Amino acid sequence: MTFVNLLLILFCMISRSIKTCLRKIFGDRFSDETGLLFAYSYDAKFEGAPDAVVFPVDSDEVSRLLSLATEEGFPVIPRGAGTGQTGGSIPVEGGVVLSLERMNRILELDRENLTLTVEPGAITGDVKSYVAGFGLYYPPDPASYEFSTIGGNIAENAGGIHAVKYGVTANYVLGLEVVLPTGEMISFSGKLYKNATGYDLRDIFIGSEGTLGVITRAVLKLVPAPEAYATALVGFPDVSSIRRLASTVRSLSASACELVGKNIVPILMENFPSTLPPKTSYLMLVEFDGFGDEPKRLLDSMLSSFREVSFVVARDDSERERLWDIRRNVSPVIRANCTRGVSEDIVVPPASVPEMLEFLEELQAEFSVKIFSFGHAGDGNLHVNICYDELFPERQIEQLLEALFRKTVSLGGALSGEHGVGIAKKRFLDIYLSEESIRLHRRLKRILDPRGILNPGKIFDE
Structure with a gap:
């Protein structure tokens, strides 16, 4: 029996009378069965035991649940697909997990206004595939896009590989329907591309991690799908050229600018010996997208300015996929070589990425750990994986993380x-x-x- 199972049995935050009310609202879409509770007790990194799980099918059921929770004072934890990395959908003090997975419909494609209206449980990958069939593109693409949900992406303001050109989820949310913790239902903006009428309250719910309201519908902005790509894998002997290349990439509006740190490169060299550029300590996968020959022209312009780097250019779609396979292998390589550790996703101004890479080497030496770093160099977002053995003191982990975050903030960055x-x-x-x-x-x-019922214990202590 796991620790979580034991908690499920020993503690319950909601009364029988509340469960009776929940059964009246949700019928057989309410459960307090131990096995199902366990399935909804963890995300990618954290565990926490709920007392019940409910599966609404419309906004009215969400409203009735939150009204009851505010009246009775029990916690409600909104949940999409449970792919989060920071415990955002995990109960910290019991309560009811509000799973939005059955509110998953694509409601309307408006090809004239280039919008798509969806429910929060729609899978991001399904949305991307659906609009692609009409020659359209929904750009946000977090690593989990094949199974994460639109509602979860909005709650976390998810980014992804193509944020350097296209921006993050917030840039593609035109309208929202939200149920407040009190049960009130409100809508914002609809299909408007601009609106200067009153406060833009919509934005406070984007990135709020399910603490301020439950998103029950979203109107998403679409763009024409790119038709051509130009891709290169660039190798650097050290960090000195990274700043200049990343700046050039941004000025030319590259659609991807992905960095792979020096501790990962030797392992990739073993897996892809004939593909990686020679004499490489750091890698950067750069891609331009667009129409006609513009992407190739932009890539050629970038590479012609850098004589000190080595590179491999994809000549066709199969070679492009081969280069992207290298990038997709980064996370599996880290998992295979880092059995114990913590993963952070700091962000700094893009020009400060080289200084942060140098600082990570200093941290690695000071604390005798192994640090695998990679990420979205074009927008300054680095995934820092700190690996250590089971004897590494907890106190030093805290010291290391504090040093990392203080350096990040000193460079003008943020914790996530x-x-x-x-x-x-x-x-x-x-x-x-x-x-x-x-x-x-x-x-x-x-x-x-x-009453502090919605996703308590997240972001800050109340």
Whole structure:
């Protein structure tokens, strides 16, 4: 029996009378069966035991649940696909997991306004595939896009590989329908591309990690799908050229600018010996997309300016896929070589990426750990995987993370670029946010959620 199973049996935060009310609302879409509760007790990194799980099929059921929760004072934890990295969909004090997976319909494609209206449980990959059939493109592509949900992506303001050109999820949310913790239902903006009428309240729910309201519908912005690509894998002997290349890539509007750190490169060399550029310590996968011969022209322009780097250019679609296979192998390589550790997703101004890479080498030497870093160099978002053995002291882990975050903030960066704060980073929040800013966060939370029932214990302690 796991620790989580034991918690499920020993503790219950909601009464029998509340469960009776939930059964009246949800029927057989309510469950407090131990096996099912266990299935909804973890995400990619964290565990926490719920008392019940419900599966609404419309906004009205979400509203009735939240009204009941506010009246009775029990926690509700919104959940998409449970792919999060920071514990954002995990109960910290029991309560009811609100799984939105059955609210998964694609409701309307408006080809004149280039919008798509969806429910929150729609899988991001399904959305991308659906609109691609009409020659359209929904750009946000977190690593989990094949199984994460639109609602979860909005709650975390997910980014991805192509954010350097296209932006993050927030840039593609035109309208929202949200149920507040009190059960009130509100809608924002619809299909408007601009709106200067009153406060833009929509934006406070994007990236709010399910703490301020439950998203029940979203209107997404689409763009024409690119038809041509030009791709190259660039090798660097050291960090000195990375800043200049990344700056050039951004000025030319590359659609991807992916960095692979020096501890990962030797392992990739073993797996792809004939594909990687020679004499390489760092790798950068650069891609341009667009129409006609423009992507190739832009790539040629970039490479002609850099004589000190080596590179491999994809000559056709199969070679392009081969280069992307190298990038897709990065996470499996880390998992195979890092059995114990922590993973962070810091973000710094793009020009500060080389300085951060040098600092990571200093951290590695100071704490005698192995650091595997990679990420989206074009927008400054680095995934830092810190690996250590079972004897590594917990106290030193905290010291290392604090040093990492303080350096990040000193460079003008933030603690998270796309994974959110959740429970994983909240103890470090005051490194980035001032006391006044944290107080404002808490005041906003109390206004919208007066009894603190919605996803409590996330981002900050209330």
